[in-house]
Amino acid sequence: MREIVLDTExxxxxxAAGDRIIEVGCVELINHISSGNKLQFYCSVDKKINNxxxxxxxxxxxxxxxxxxxxxxxxDLLDFIKEDTLIIHNAEFDLGFINNELNxxxxxxxxxxxxxxxxxxxxxxxxxxxxxxYLCRKFSIDLSKRSLHGxxxxxxxxxxVYLELIGGKQxxxxxxxxxxxxxxxxxNSKNPLYIFSKIIPTKNEILKHKQLIKQIxxxxxxxxxx
Numbered sequence: 440m441r442e443i444v445l446d447t448e449x450x451x452x453x454x455a456a457g458d459r460i461i462e463v464g465c466v467e468l469i470n471h472i473s474s475g476n477k478l479q480f481y482c483s484v485d486k487k488i489n490n491x492x493x494x495x496x497x498x499x500x501x502x503x504x505x506x507x508x509x510x511x512x513x514x515d516l517l518d519f520i521k522e523d524t525l526i527i528h529n530a531e532f533d534l535g536f537i538n539n540e541l542n543x544x545x546x547x548x549x550x551x552x553x554x555x556x557x558x559x560x561x562x563x564x565x566x567x568x569x570x571x572x573y574l575c576r577k578f579s580i581d582l583s584k585r586s587l588h589g590x591x592x593x594x595x596x597x598x599x600v601y602l603e604l605i606g607g608k609q610x611x612x613x614x615x616x617x618x619x620x621x622x623x624x625x626x627n628s629k630n631p632l633y634i635f636s637k638i639i640p641t642k643n644e645i646l647k648h649k650q651l652i653k654q655i656x657x658x659x660x661x662x663x664x665x
Contacts, residue, residue, distance in 0.1 A: 442468040442554075443519070444526040444598045446590040447533045448496040451489035454539040459484040460509055461498055463537075464590030465519055466598050468526070471605060473598050478519045479591040481506040496588045509540045522551060526601050528571055528593070530555035556601055563604050571596060578603040 444466040451458035460482055467476035483503045493499065516537075527533050530553050538548035560569040564577070571593060575582050580599045585592060640648070 440470050441521075441523045442471070442526055443523050443551075444468060444594040444601065445520065445533060446528065446593045446597065447536055448498060448588060448590050449492060449536055450484060450486045451492050452532075454536050457486055458489070458536075459486045460536050460540055461488070461503055462496070462590040463512070463516060464592070464594040465516070466591070466594040467519075468598060468601075471602055473595065477591065477594070478515065480512045480515070482509045482512065483507065484509075510544050513541065513544055513546065517546075517549075520549070520551060524552040524554060525549075526554050526556060526597065528556045528597050528600075530557075554601075556597060556604065559604050560600075571600065574600045574604075 446464045447460050448462035449458050449460055461484055462481050463479065465478040467474045481498070481503055483506050484500070488498065488500055534549070534553065541548060556574075557569045560574055561567065572582060572585070574580075575585075575596055578600060580596060580603075582596070585596065
């Protein structure tokens with residue numbers, strides 16, 4: 440199963456007032472686990488970055504001027520997300536901005552299935568507080584690199600949060616483990632990987648055990664011949 444964690448950084452909070460996307464990050468999940476496949480790009484914009492937004496992500500117009508506009512990245516983004524489910528924190532915000540950018544280019548809005556991790560967290564944790572920092576701390580996810588928001592970094596953090604929200608990390612099944620152990624024990628018979636000890640109970644321990652199980656009324660153990 441393929442899912443895409445997606446995040447954006449913007450010039451401000453309101454695309455209807457002319458704010459634009461300045462960074463997009465995407466991380467691919469296969470069966471809920473990050474595959475390492477990712478997409479990230481910055482966008483030059485004509486819109487001046489809001490001071491409040493600048494404090495959050497630290498991206499300046501001077502820095503962005505050396506990068507292509509969103510229109511030059513649009514097809515790469517659509518090719519990356521395909522029709523797979525998108526995992527987004529506060530999906531209404533990011534989707535509004537992405538679809539606004541696509542609308543400017545005369546493209547149709549994306550129709551992917553969406554999982555909003557804000558709603559998911561509030562439902563699973565029964566809490567109104569569901570920002571990414573809070574959730575990372577809740578699940579002991581390292582936030583040391585998040586001095587500023589960044590679309591790609593936030594995607595990787597959100598991928599870990601999402602995994603915890605849907606049940607936590609599971610130990611992967613490796614069907615070769617048993618085979619490897621057997622081979623190791625065969626090849627190293629003088630120094631096996633595991634050493635098993637045979638425990639032989641004493642006569643007194645056997646007697647005490649029989650006395651104990653006799654105290655269980657109508658027990659099937661009474662039929663066992665020791």
